[in-house]
Amino acid sequence: MTRRSLARPATVLLAAALGAGVAVPVAAQTPDGLLQDRAAQVGDLYAWISPDQAGSVTIVTTWGGAHAPSEWATQAWFDPDLTYWIKVDNDGDGSAEITWSFTFTTRLDAPDSIWPTGFGQLPSTPPTVIQEVNVRRDDVLLITSQVPPPNIGPRTTPGYASMVANYLSILDPNSSTGRVFAGQRDDPMFGDLGALGDLLTNRSRANTHVVPTKKAKAQDTRSGMDTLAIAIQVPIGELTADGTVPSDVSAPGSTIGIWAGASRSGPGGDLVQVSRVGAPFIEQWFIPYGYKDAWRAGDPSTDADYEGWYLQPELASLLDQAYPKLPTPRTTDRTDLAQVLGRGIPGLTQTATEGVADQLRLNLAVPPTKKPNRLGVMGGDLAGYPNGRRPTDDVVDITLRMVGDGYGASFAELLGAVGVTAVDTRAARTLGDGCARNDAKAIKDFPYLGTPWDGVKGGRTHKVCPAK
Ligand SMILES: [Ca+2]
Ligand SMILES: [Ca+2]
Ligand SMILES: [Ca+2]
Secondary structure, eight states: OOOOOOOOOHHHHHHHHHHTOOOOOOOOOOOOOOOOOOOOOGGEEEEEOOOGTTTTTEEEEEEEEOOOGGGHHSSSOOTTEEEEEEEESSSSSSSSEEEEEEEEEHHHHHHHHSSSSOOOOOTTTTOOOOEEEEEETTEEEEEEEEEOOEEEOTSSTHHHHHHHGGOOOEETTTTTTTEEEEEEEEOOOSOOOHHHHHOOOOOGGGGSSOOOOOOOOOEEEETTTTEEEEEEEEEGTSSSSOOOOOOOOGGGGGEEEEEEEEOOOOOGOEEEEEEEESSHHHHHHOOHHHHHHHHTOOOHHHGGGGGEEEEEEOHHHHHHOTTTTSOOOOOOOHHHIIIIIIOOOOOTOOOOOSSSSOOOEEESSOOOSSSSSTTTTGGTTTTTTTSSSSSTHHHHHHHHHHHHBBOOOOHHHHHHHHTTOBBBOOOGGGOOOOOOSSSSSOOOOOTTTTOOOOOTTOOOOEOOOOOO
């Protein structure tokens, strides 16, 4: 196999997409595709039914990227000029019926102090900087709750792990239901994202890459890093269109679509949407640079414009070029990806009837699994991604295998039974990043994400991660 260039002119890609007969949105006049507004970046979106709260859905979002624990003074605060939000579509039209929004106020209780916090064991100083979160559902204020200080170290924030319980609030005090949390946690995203960014390298199979290097154990390049998280837990009956708790998996009203993003106050005070995330990796791996700005400002109800990028994913071609010894995945007519990622799996997660809509779809009638399989539906576990997303779901491996035509026998069979053509090439089941688990231990109950690494001890970055 000859070595080929991984670079392709954008015009070729655009022509390919246009050839699909699908409308492609007009890119902004000067798109750069770069999200410079770091605070507004949605890291990841998770939604699942936890076995310890089977009547509720937990939705977790992470913000502002990962930060080193010692960088808390500049990285571990929410931006008071942003409106962070989580939306739910419960009738399958791509538009939201429910919006929770989160705005933050920063209070300076000791403006004359040079020190940002007064927590811990210096009794003379009151906390200097206090953040509070105002939680609204459809613009109605539900609660104002305090944000914990970041995990600074044993003198300032001793006993941090048990402290989190003091910062959980009831989401809706009127009905005394649900819970909410906003603050620093371990970044739950795991993966050898550093190697993947280098021409889709799987470090544990680097010898088989078109640019071969010695293979090595995969590293979790997000290990030892913290992030900001906003989490809510909502009773299922408050999410459905008719207020009931669905029990029929195949009923159309059993699945909801979820997405999250942030809006910034623009000139004149209007909110301008600057980011959004539904299913993982759609923006990074499917939407080209010239369209990312428009994508981030968009709404799932108009995502049909982007269907061409699902049907002819550049990622399939890049995987083929990066791993020439693997069977060539289909690079056109990928109705499987448009269906699974953009519309949902018929009978399991399908919501939208027309076009694609980027949402994380969750079937509320599928009971939670006590011992989750990291490959979710691909691993025979119907309570995992792409049916919602649990923090333990290995969305890197799942996505790369779907795109690379390595669906696995049971997932391919499940899709075939509902009329979706999925290909399972045995060799393509090796696609992934060789990293199977997060470094921090999840806590047993809400908000589930692990305790943040403290600024003194720190965490180990690039930690070798388990392959299974
Ligand atoms: Ca709707
Ligand atoms: Ca982590
Ligand atoms: Ca992985």
